[in-house]
Amino acid sequence: MAFLDKLTAAAKSAGDKANAAIEIGKLNMKIKSETASIEQFKAQIGDLLWAQYQAGSVTDPQIVALCESIAAANTTIDDLQAKIDQLKVEPEAEAAPVERHCPQCGAPVAQDARFCNSCGVRLE
Numbered sequence: 057m058a059f060l061d062k063l064t065a066a067a068k069s070a071g072d073k074a075n076a077a078i079e080i081g082k083l084n085m086k087i088k089s090e091t092a093s094i095e096q097f098k099a100q101i102g103d104l105l106w107a108q109y110q111a112g113s114v115t116d117p118q119i120v121a122l123c124e125s126i127a128a129a130n131t132t133i134d135d136l137q138a139k140i141d142q143l144k145v146e147p148e149a150e151a152a153p154v155e156r157h158c159p160q161c162g163a164p165v166a167q168d169a170r171f172c173n174s175c176g177v178r179l180e
């Protein structure tokens with residue numbers, strides 16, 4: 057706390073509001089950084105409890121209930137992903153390759169062909 061008091065005093069004695077604003081900005085950045093650290097630690101606690109739940113070693117009913125919610129959400133995600141996979145596969149399976157033919161002689165021509173291989177007509 058003494059360190060923070062010194063910083064505050066220094067900023068004020070300079071009589072420079074801009075300096076004070078810069079210090080406040082730095083201190084707010086530090087608060088933001090510490091807050092982010094707390095969230096990371098909380099997430100790690102959650103990961104540990106989740107692992108313990110999966111190992112069957114969690115007995116606290118509140119934590120069990122939360123872990124069951126995670127398990128249910130995971131099941132929902134799996135279902136949704138399966139639907140996405142189905143939607144991705146079906147159009148490919150049904151879409152037959154579009155054939156292209158020469159308008160002049162009717163010979164099959166490559167999609168990117170500029171001239172017919174058979175009769176030599178210019179293709180559009």
Ligand SMILES: [Zn+2]
Pocket residue numbers: 158159160161162163172173174175176177
């Ligand atoms: Zn042709």
